[in-house]
Amino acid sequence: MKTKIKQLLTKGLLKENPVFVLMLGLCSVLAVSVSVINALGMTLAFTFVTVLSEVTISVLRKWIPKSLRIPIFIVIIASFVTILQFLLQAYFPSLNKALGIFIPLIVVNCIIIGRIESFASKKPVFDSILDGLGISLGYGIAILSIAIVREILGNGTILGYSLFGTSFEPALMFILPPGAFLVIGIEIGIINHVSKKASRKEASK
Amino acid sequence: MKQNQTKQIVTLGITLSLYCIIAALALSVTYSVTLPQIQLQQKKATEESMKSIYPDAISFTLCTDNEQNPIFHNQVIDNCITLDCIYEGRDQTNLLLGYLVKGSSLGYGGPIVFIYGLDLDDTIHSVSIIEHSETPGLGANVIKDHFLNQFKGKLTSDAFLVKQDITPITASTITSKALSEGIKKSVTYVRENITELTNENEN
Amino acid sequence: MNLVNILIQTIFSQNFIFMRFLGLCPFFGLTNDMDSSIGMGGAVTFVTVMASVVSYFVYYFVLIPFGVEYLQTIAFILTIAVFVQLVEIYLKKMIPNLYKVMGIYLPLITTNCMILGVTLINIQEGYSLMETIVFAFGSSVGFTLAMILMTAIRIRIGNANVPAFFKGAPIVFLAASFIAIAFMGLQGLGG
Numbered sequence: 001m002k003t004k005i006k007q008l009l010t011k012g013l014l015k016e017n018p019v020f021v022l023m024l025g026l027c028s029v030l031a032v033s034v035s036v037i038n039a040l041g042m043t044l045a046f047t048f049v050t051v052l053s054e055v056t057i058s059v060l061r062k063w064i065p066k067s068l069r070i071p072i073f074i075v076i077i078a079s080f081v082t083i084l085q086f087l088l089q090a091y092f093p094s095l096n097k098a099l100g101i102f103i104p105l106i107v108v109n110c111i112i113i114g115r116i117e118s119f120a121s122k123k124p125v126f127d128s129i130l131d132g133l134g135i136s137l138g139y140g141i142a143i144l145s146i147a148i149v150r151e152i153l154g155n156g157t158i159l160g161y162s163l164f165g166t167s168f169e170p171a172l173m174f175i176l177p178p179g180a181f182l183v184i185g186i187e188i189g190i191i192n193h194v195s196k197k198a199s200r201k202e203a204s205k
Numbered sequence: 206m207k208q209n210q211t212k213q214i215v216t217l218g219i220t221l222s223l224y225c226i227i228a229a230l231a232l233s234v235t236y237s238v239t240l241p242q243i244q245l246q247q248k249k250a251t252e253e254s255m256k257s258i259y260p261d262a263i264s265f266t267l268c269t270d271n272e273q274n275p276i277f278h279n280q281v282i283d284n285c286i287t288l289d290c291i292y293e294g295r296d297q298t299n300l301l302l303g304y305l306v307k308g309s310s311l312g313y314g315g316p317i318v319f320i321y322g323l324d325l326d327d328t329i330h331s332v333s334i335i336e337h338s339e340t341p342g343l344g345a346n347v348i349k350d351h352f353l354n355q356f357k358g359k360l361t362s363d364a365f366l367v368k369q370d371i372t373p374i375t376a377s378t379i380t381s382k383a384l385s386e387g388i389k390k391s392v393t394y395v396r397e398n399i400t401e402l403t404n405e406n407e408n
Numbered sequence: 409m410n411l412v413n414i415l416i417q418t419i420f421s422q423n424f425i426f427m428r429f430l431g432l433c434p435f436f437g438l439t440n441d442m443d444s445s446i447g448m449g450g451a452v453t454f455v456t457v458m459a460s461v462v463s464y465f466v467y468y469f470v471l472i473p474f475g476v477e478y479l480q481t482i483a484f485i486l487t488i489a490v491f492v493q494l495v496e497i498y499l500k501k502m503i504p505n506l507y508k509v510m511g512i513y514l515p516l517i518t519t520n521c522m523i524l525g526v527t528l529i530n531i532q533e534g535y536s537l538m539e540t541i542v543f544a545f546g547s548s549v550g551f552t553l554a555m556i557l558m559t560a561i562r563i564r565i566g567n568a569n570v571p572a573f574f575k576g577a578p579i580v581f582l583a584a585s586f587i588a589i590a591f592m593g594l595q596g597l598g599g
Contacts, residue, residue, distance in 0.1 A: 023436055023577065027521050031429035068217055070518070071489055072224050078482035079228040083235045086478070090242035093250065098345070100338045104481040104528055108521040110433055172375055176343065177427055178588035185581025189573050225486075229479065236478050313422075315532045338532070376592070 008130040012138025018111045019142035019184075020191050025111040028102045029143045030180040036159050039147035041095045042102065043140035045088070049080045049106050051132035054120035056080075058128035061121050073116050078107045111135060149183050150174045251307065251320065254333040255292060258322040259302050262294035268304070282394050285311035286387050291395065294322070303330055306395055310387025312337060313344050313379040321356065321388060323395065332356045332388065344380035352381070356388060361396050365389035411542045418546030424522050425554040426588040431522030434513075435551075436580060439558040444513075449552030451513040453545065455495065456523050459488045460544035463527040464537055484527045489518050522551060557587055 018024050032042045056076050057064070064072050085103055088096035096103065106112070115135055120128040151157055154174030156164050173179050255265050268291040270276050280288040292305040303324045309316040315338040322330030332353045339345045346352060355371050365385045367373045373381035424430045431452075439445050463484045471477050496514045499507035517523065526547050530540045561583050570579050 024433065026432040026436065027429050030432065063220075065217055065220055068221050071221060071486065074485050074489060074518075075224050075228050075482060078485050079232055082232050082478065082481055085481075086235050086239040086243070090239040090246060093243075093246045097336065097338060101525060101528055101532070105430070105521045105525055107481055107485050108519045108524050110519050113519055173589075176376060176588075176592060177429065178585045178592065180429070181581045181585035181588055185574075185578040185585065188576075188581065189578035192576065192578070193573055228482065229476075232479060232482070233476075311533070 005130055008127060009134040009137065012134040012136075013141060014138075014191070014195070017138045017142060017191075018114075018135055019139060020188050022111075022114075024114060025109045025139065026184075028105065028109060029139075029146065030177075030184065032099060032102055033143050033147040033150055033180060033183075034175050035098075035151050035155070036144065036147045038095075038098050039140075039143045041092075042099055043136065043143060045084055045099065045103060046106060046109070046112075046139055047133070047136035048084055049077065050112050050115065050136050051129060052080050053077045053112060054116060054128040054132040055125055057116050058120045058123060058125045064121065069117075069121065070113075073113060073121075074107065077112055077116075081106050111139060145187060146180070146183050149187075150179055154179055250335050254320050254335050255294065255305050257333055258305060258320070258331050259294040261296045262302050263297055264295050264299075265292045265305065266295070267292055277395070277398070280394070282308075282390050285383065286390050287316075288391055288394065289318075301325065304395070306391055307335070308387060308391045310383045312339050312347070312383040313377070315339075317347060317380070317383055317387065319384060319387060321392075323361070323392060327361045327396070329356050329359045329361070329388065329392070332384075334384075339377070339380050344374065344377040346374045346377065347380050347384060349374075356385075361392045411538065414539060414542050415546040418543055419550040419553065420591065420594045423550045423554060423591050424525070424547045425551060426584070426591045428525070430525040431520055431551055434516065434520060435554060435558060435584075436577075438513075438516075439555055439562055442556070442559050442563075445555040445559040446552070448513045448516075449548070449555050451517060452520060452522070452551055453548035455488070455492060455514075455517050456526055456548040457541060457544045458495075459484075459491050459523055460527055460530055460540050461537070462491060463487050464530065464540050467531050480528070480531060481524075485518075485524055488523055488527070492518050522547065554587075558584065561587075 012018060014021075016022065019026065019029050028042060028046075032038050053073075053076055057073060060076075081104060084106075085096070088099075088103065115131060119131050123131070148158065151159075152163060153171050154176075156162060156168045156170040171179075174183065252265070255262075268276050275290045277288040278290050282288060287309050289307040289309065291307070294302045294305055296302055303322050305320055305322055307318070307320040309318045311317075316336070317334060317339070318336040319332060319334050321332040324330050334348045334353070337345070337347055339347055352372075352374050356365075359365070359370075364370055365388060367378060367382045367385055371381065371385045418424070422428060425432065425435050434448050434452075438448050466483055466487055467477075467480060471480060471483060492514055496507075499514075526544050530543060533539075533543075535543055558580075562580065565579055565583065574582065
């Protein structure tokens, strides 16, 4: 039981990382990773929608006719996204402004639809919660690792605090769109390299 | 066979509408619960901005006409620029410090809602952004002081031309233009029509 | 803002893929051969324009009169999903040749975030019906252009000797980064 929990929670980190390995949900990852604080906010928003949608669909899974499953999934996800929008507007207006259109676009994030289709619509509630948390963790790690690099190199700050003093001229390119593609490309390269090395080591054992 | 099919379609239709109705109900409940808080936040944002422009002022009153309607409310200046309202900022001795002009201008990602102080000697006191949906890292820098400070102390008769007397935000000319044009056109409009303001004060 | 400006901006200087980061899933997933990227581009163009028009009417003639603007996300995504389904049924029955070309891409389109993005931006910017159509058309042409560029580059990459570290996805992202730099040079085009 314990190993199962651990496995569900950690598989999203590297082996099945939704962003780096499965390459899903790239739009929000690349667009929002301009600053660490935005990335943290996006991760929380994503976790909120993923976990709640997975739980709801797992509870209702016996009452969802097969031919209608996609529209029903979308309605449920869209409802949670809209609820999230209200909550953000009411309690965290600045975060809501920073994330902008990428909050409503969580609806069409392929990671969530994919997990619901392949996991939550078939598995019990508890497993679905863990799956949602695990996937969100993987998403969060991906978006944060990109945001940290981009904010340090592109703005010379981390979480808004200046790192190098005023004489530092940041490489603006990393904040701009091309920087996002560059950073994620290099990070995927590093991950492929490391996992290849690890699997080779295992094979030679 | 045919009847069965129709029956199936009807059942499916009912199921889907049931889900939609439940979703819509849940949303309207959350909406009505969070609405007062959302409005409070918007009001707070305006008040905080006004306080940051005139820290010495203790009262901000909405300028209204003789029928108690806010003046210049939703006054469209051109396609992209709209005036929202004007406030008077007064200090403890009830001395008029200046006017606060609130309006919006269409930027790259949507309207940029701004408020600025207009001193009695025809200079811009300072500018503050209440709301915007510009691209993070690019146009979103419109809230940065080094950009906004350029408007401080400008005369209402100045040109406000991006790349001439206003240095634009890097790679965000649209946003920079939107704000400076918004300020220039709204302030010109207010100057032309402000006689009605001063008259009211005398009455 | 005039229509020509909107068109130029959405195709080049504010290209949805390179500047706004919308619609990236098919951009990285489907750009392996020219036929499928052109097919996807065509299908996206058709659905985006039609869905934008339909969502325009849904917003201004249903949501606003009933005072439920806050349901826009849910209403638009349902509009898109239903619309895609209808197009699929219609094409299958009436124009089977076109269905053969576009059919397999249609189910993928519902979750293409560019389409929902376009419909939401139309409302956010308060575009008129004509502007909505031009904006939707321009953004899908921009999308198709990006797909074709990327496919051409990936065919070249297939023949090139890529360093082991960058093999596979990384080199594709780097290529995207360089195209994005080129597109940044078009900033300011169209006002």
